[in-house]
Amino acid sequence: MRALSILSAAVLLASSVNAGSDPRDCEVCMKVMTDIRDSMPKPDQKEKPKIESAIGAHCANESLPAREKKICYYIDPIKRDVAQPFSLGMTADRLCKRINKNNPEICGVKFPVKTENLEPKDLTKLRVKQLKSILLDRGVECKGCVEKEEFIKKVQETEHLAGSDEF
Incomplete structure (x- = not known):
């Protein structure tokens, strides 16, 4: 009986450790969503057509870094699906994780690891x-x-x- 309780405690501990997400998960998507939200006036953040046009305008920017362009490539065809939770005020983290359920590539895009000045x-x-x-x-x-x-x-x-x- 005692061994069973120790085993179940170990399983619970392991599952709680795995539940903590990687801080780099969806990092590029979260930056893009935050940039889009920051570029919009507060009242427009509730209107889906304005959100869709803001996504389009952000993604049309030629000076976007390569990884952000890649996120735009994935998000552009589904901007209507992105605009719905965005309009409800969902955080960038939750929004990206929701999009990732249907498009697993979204959270796979990561910023490069900083290597300068590394010992x-x-x-x-x-x-x-x-x-x-x-x-x-x-x-x-x-x-x-x-x-x-x-x-x-x-x-x-x-x-x-x-x-x-x-x-």
């Missing part, structure tokens, strides 16, 4: 997925890399390729 010991704190993302942003493939240390070495070797977020 080698800081690179060891990154996950392999983040190290792979850094290399992908630099256009480098790490063939034969298996261990985390190999990815770290490749990131350090390609430091000179670190550039802007534009493709």
Whole structure:
């Protein structure tokens, strides 16, 4: 009986740890939604047609960074579906998570990991997925890399390729 209660406590603890979301989840989507909301007068934020036109105007901006353009690419066809919860005052976080249910690509778009001024010991704190993302942003493939240390070495070797977020 005691073992069962310990097991159930462990399961509850594990599920609560997994319930905490990654702070980088939907980060680009949340920035785009916040920028759109900030660009609109308060009364217009309740009117769906004005929200849709604000989304269109924001996405038509040529100076948007590549990742924000990518979010616009996903959101533009569904702006009517986005305008509904937006008009109800839903937060950017919840709005993006709701959109992500139908379009899983939305929360997959992330800003690049900042690598300038990183010490080698800081690179060891990154996950392999983040190290792979850094290399992908630099256009480098790490063939034969298996261990985390190999990815770290490749990131350090390609430091000179670190550039802007534009493709």
